[in-house]
Amino acid sequence: MTNRISQRVASVPPSGIRRFFDIAATMPDVISLGIGEPDFVTPDVIRRAGIASLQRGETRYTSNSGTIEMRNAVAAKLAALYGVHYDPETELLITVGVSEALYLAMTAILDPGDEVIVPQPCFVAYTAEVTFAGGIPVPIPTYVETQFQVTAQQIEAAITPRTKALLIGYPNNPTGAVMSHARMAEIAAVAQKHDLIVLSDEIYDRLVYGVEHTCVPALPGMKERTILLGGLSKNYAMTGWRIGYTAAPADLLAAMRKVHQFTIMSAPTTGQMAGVTALSDPSAEEAVHAMIASYDRRRQLIVKGLNEIGLDCFEPQGAFYAFPSVQKTGMSDEEFANGLLQEEHVAVVPGNAFGVGGDGYVRCSYATAYEKIEQALEKMHRFMQRHG
Template sequence: MKSFISKRVASVPPSGIRRYFDISATMPDVISLGIGEPDFVTPDPILEEGIASLRRGDTHYTSNSGTYELRCALSEHLNQLYGVSYDPMDELLITVGVSEAMYLGLTAIIDPGDEVIVPQPCFVAYAPEVVFAGGTALTIGCKVEHEFQVTGAEIEARVTPRTKAILIGYPNNPTGAVLTPERMAEIAAVAERHNLLVISDEIYDRLVYGVQHTCFAALPGMKERTLLLGGFSKDYAMTGWRIGYIAAPKEVLGAARKVHQYTIMSAPTTAQAAALFALKHGEAHVQQMVEEYDRRRRLLVHELNMLGLDCFEPRGAFYAFPSVGKTGMNDETFADQLLAEEHVAVIPGNAFGDGGAGYVRMCYAQSYSKIEEALERIHTFMRRHG
């Protein structure tokens, strides 16, 4: 029978991550270093503000762009942290997570056949979203020698007359890489030379360890070329609330808002109230979580290196990305066997695209004691296979 599914959608394979969640859900004593979300519950005062907003009767749509208060607070927040100034009236839009922000940004700028350069390993949704928007993803496999940062030269080598944008995500999922100022300047120079837009997913902007995050839009000349995507899921442990944003030059933002108006209407009202509270009063909670992630990060990275799973030092997000090369297994076999034999779930690097094969992603948004126990199990596994 003929398939009714569009070629665009049919061409995208299912996510390589899901299988591991499905298998581990059937095992009683599994320790999951697989899932990429905070183990923390949303800090209590933020949660209470969401409940209070419901009790106040704020159960209606908001402005399509998101509440004016939230946009103003966000504008102030970005200015204070990164020295970049966005007009809350027409340069900021509140979305249903960075997921929607990405969809809007790509839909707003892509014509059929336009190319977007996507450095990988990266968040599993980037290349599929480019394809869903009608574009072509030109991938680049980043290298451990460059600590998984993409270089300007690697990007420039992929540019063609059809290239419209570069889609980057740092701090990076799955590698934990952050960009040095030199690499950022190289990317900015390529964008300028070839008149490209830069879509910068900075969802992990606050989760950095011993380095400072630089917002791509804050680089000289880059605000006019950047679609900045950010959100509350990771920094404030609010994945289920579904709040993100897109900040962009007026013309692009207007186009994104049009798509948002017709598809979503407005981001969840309760969650917008909670996000506003998070921006105004959540800083101490962010700092506490960052400290705890850092403690876990140091433990995990140190121990992995001791066990022969070579791991470069991740400086952001909450992932370690060790090589499994010394075991003689590929990343999928390693992940399958570790799950089957020791009940520890990790994700094979090839699920994150080019450059990921031979590595696995381990998420340390998991309690310190669980990480210790997972490491003991990995130790047992390595004695058998190392």
């Protein structure tokens, strides 16, 4: 039998992130600045809520949409933080992380040949999920000169009669960029003018430093055309619990729920019970603020250190990534990352893994201990002295 693999799947290369993790896993003393995962353990009050749920025997499926308690908690949090209001019955769906929410959104809205504008560098799954759903990703690069913020002019220039949606993610992975309110409002105006659906991945919404996050559906006229993707993995250090959510207009949400019903059934029950506590307990909120303060301290250390050793790095204002340029070394981002891993056992991710605009940069996660970041910077300095 020939052509056993679909062209859609075959056309998507393997994740550029996983390859470096696989190599690093064979080296016992690697300092990883690669993985995009909090190094904190899930706060105790949230863990205890999950344990209590198990002890009560809450181990069955929930509603396809998620427990009403979890949906109410998400709705209350979005209203409190951003003043945007969703009906927990018809406009909210609890998912297996944001990754599932992204898959559901693409599958629900795209027909073969529909185009989706995807500013890059971006999370590695964005263009892949567009392709898997039969759509055509239209990448547009962002640049350090505009703090890696896509502009309304760039988006409008990329629109064609086949354009159906815009997929954006701010705070951004891998750059750490945060979209200003003014620029986001300009983008919203373009989306309304051209009747685009906007998919806004706001998984890092709480992890901002000295600036405010702009919630896209909270902008005037945007709730009815925005699919908001969010979750607990990053803000609450709950990656392994696999709890995300999507908030969207009722018609879009119903289509996403239909795909969810036949694909997943429901998000993990224990994770949802813990999630209610994460979103509503004052102790959990205190833990979030403590983690943000720790990330900010590490952010300042790594940005200052990278610039001092000759790796130009703009100041990220969100998430937990620095995105320094390695162009002064004369090496490509792949060569730099490979050399640093082999010679100094420090793992970073080549920028080209994140699409156009990433060439010549590497992603350094500061979601690791302060002391390990200090050690990594010393090792990177040695590497630079040998190759500078």
